[in-house]
Amino acid sequence: RKEVEQDPGPFNVPEGATVAFNCTYSNSASQSFFWYRQDCRKEPKLLMSVYSSGNEDGRFTAQLNRASQYISLLIRDSKLSDSATYLCVVNPLTGGGNKLTFGTGTQLKVEL
Amino acid sequence: EADIYQTPRYLVIGTGKKITLECSQTMGHDKMYWYQQDPGMELHLIHYSYGVNSTEKGDLSSESTVSRIRTEHFPLTLESARPSHTSQYLCATRDGNTEAFFGQGTRLTVV
Numbered sequence: 713r714k715e716v717e718q719d720p721g722p723f724n725v726p727e728g729a730t731v732a733f734n735c736t737y738s739n740s741a742s743q744s745f746f747w748y749r750q751d752c753r754k755e756p757k758l759l760m761s762v763y764s765s766g767n768e769d770g771r772f773t774a775q776l777n778r779a780s781q782y783i784s785l786l787i788r789d790s791k792l793s794d795s796a797t798y799l800c801v802v803n804p805l806t807g808g809g810n811k812l813t814f815g816t817g818t819q820l821k822v823e824l
Numbered sequence: 825e826a827d828i829y830q831t832p833r834y835l836v837i838g839t840g841k842k843i844t845l846e847c848s849q850t851m852g853h854d855k856m857y858w859y860q861q862d863p864g865m866e867l868h869l870i871h872y873s874y875g876v877n878s879t880e881k882g883d884l885s886s887e888s889t890v891s892r893i894r895t896e897h898f899p900l901t902l903e904s905a906r907p908s909h910t911s912q913y914l915c916a917t918r919d920g921n922t923e924a925f926f927g928q929g930t931r932l933t934v935v
Contacts (some may be wrong), residue, residue: 742907744921753863755885799867803921810855811882812916812924813858816866 716802718815725822726786729790733818735800745776747785748799750817756799759785763782770807826850830927838907843902847872850904855918856898858882858890858918861929865934867914873898890908905934 718735725731728757737745745762760767762774762783773786783800827850837843847856857873859882869882873892887909888902903910912931916924 746923753912755929756867757926758923761923801924803835811869811872812857812918813869814867816860 713818715739715804715813716815717801718800719819720816720818722794722819722821725790726732727790727792727822727824729758729822730786731790731820732787732793733785733798733800733820734782735784735815736780736811737800737802737804738746738781738806739802740781742802742804745783746801746812747772747774748801748814750772750797756814759798766814771805783793788818790820792822793823826849826916828914828917828925828927831929832930833932837905837932839868839904839906839934842863842934843905845900845913845915845932847898847900847927848896849898849917849925850896851917851919851925852895853917853919854923855920856892857916857918857924858888858898859916860884860886860899862911870927871900874912874916883935905932907934 747759748756750756756771762776766775771788775784797817801818818822833848856873859867861867868884870886871890873879914929915927917923
């Protein structure tokens with residue numbers, strides 16, 4: 713089983729739709745969690761950190777469920793410019809807490 | 825924005841050549857990482873360092889080697905390039921348990 717699992721998609725949604733991504737992780741002692749966005753042939757960039765209490769940044773909401781070991785990302789009122797691959801990232805305690813483990817990514821395509 | 829630089833951005837080189845990919849950062853971050861990513865595929869961790877003179881192999885076996893003599897630099901070396909090494913190589917830095925910042929990557933093609 714992979715340490716971090718995501719549905720690869722693609723998710724094809726119309727502009728203005730609400731879309732949700734889930735990500736599960738296997739290491740229950742994981743410390744920190746992030747969502748990254750990666751555009752085609754570009755480097756990953758931080759979208760938002762994920763806090764235990766949940767957090768929101770404009771149209772984006774991230775939530776963490778430690779009991780069930782999953783993280784979610786909700787995008788409201790999706791825009792064409794939201795089209796990208798969204799990577800779930802977990803900081804497990806393996807490797808002394810020094811490593812970051814990336815999911816395979818979920819591809820989002822927002823269409824007119 | 826993070827100050828992390830990778831050179832070269834693009835490299836086309838012949839089989840058997842020695843290659844060094846440079847990664848430098850000006851933020852004083854203790855942790856640095858090298859990832860390999862093929863187009864449309866997932867990131868694979870190949871090396872990481874949590875400080876000067878510390879290096880560890882990542883999750884994906886790689887024929888490359890790294891060094892961390894100074895905080896700012898984390899070069900990756902391939903002693904003898906092969907076509908199977910063709911890929912994008914991404915360097916990242918991190919301060920403690922905060923988020924990672926990525927360089928723009930080096931796109932390597934071995935012919």
